[in-house]
Amino acid sequence: SQTIHQWPATLVQPVGSPLSLECTVEGTSNPNLYWYRQAAGRGLQLLFYSVGIGQISSEVPQNLSASRPQDRQFILSSKKLLLSDSGFYLCAWNDLGGRTYNEQFFGPGTRLTVL
């Protein structure tokens, strides 16, 4: 069966510090991968998605970036965090062309607080 992991679960970082959040998927190959952010009291915002290694599409311009160095690994980064980067970050996957395409499966999330 497929599983999705995110770490860390919680993170407190000072303004201006770098960020690296990691997401890995097990039990599938060549998945679509997604990063979402949910700010306090707001809906989910799609940040990045990837259909393959090295292929990243950005939905919202900002000081965040994403990379996909391996098939089932998706990384969200920032060189300098802003206060507005605080939120709940969710990674998700689905399988284009497979029976799971109708669903996106979400990870447990990382709660980031920037002080």
Place this chain on the structure above:
Amino acid sequence: DAKTTQPPSMDCAEGRAANLPCNHSTISGNEYVYWYRQIHSQGPQYIIHGLKNNETNEMASLIITEDRKSSTLILPHATLRDTAVYYCIVRVNYGGSQGNLIFGKGTKLSVKP
């Protein structure tokens, strides 16, 4: 921007049916209606989806109007564990950015004992 409109909140008594409405008056012919829910501090969970026929699974039923401009998600016997934010989303069923999920603010359903 989300292509759907939902009431911000609803209450439902435990054991009763919860009927969550959604308006999607600009839906295109190739767009499906999807429902997800998000329990507090967890990732969203897929519930059901449909194109124009009513659908039912072990979690819920989806009723889509004949003109497809609105739909209703029905939880037949709501429990306290169904308390969550419910998102109605329209999307095409193929790849590319058009197939991405665009979440609105959803409806916060509170099931009360």
